Amino acid sequence: MPRWQVILREAGANASWIDEISRSLIPDLSPGLRVGAFICPVSGDGFTPWINHVPCMIKANLPVYIYWPENGDNYDNCWAQVIRAFPYLGLYRPYNTNVVEVPLSNDEHISYNRQGRPYVVNPQNSF
Secondary structure (H helix, E strand, O other): OOHHHHHHHHOOOOHHHHHHHHHOOOOOOOOOOOOOEEEOOOOOOOOOOOHHHHHHHHHOOOOEEEOOOOOOOOHHHHHHHHHHHOHHHHHHOOOOOOOOOOOOOOOOEEEEOOOOOEEEEOOOOOO
16 A cells, blocks of 8 residues: 555545545556646735645656736736745746746546546536
């Protein structure tokens, strides 16, 4: 039994819930398998409440996509607030304001994980 399952069981997590998680893609951190997480460090409607987990996600090889503030009137002030609140994100700040925007795509398809279970892949969904 993996250590993470033992820790959850000792913490009182429901055994059937742990079994369901273990059969999913969630605990499989194989390189190239995980789609990743989209993170918004800017306060407001899209703010990611678990942003403090970003260093752990990066250490676990989980791809992390960070939504950075747009270049506008409050651009530098917004950056200062983000870096002050989350200093570790400073390592990932892009300095080129001409970063190309990724075009939207609604193409979905079915793929299969290493255990042969199907899952839907949509380029705009990270979870």
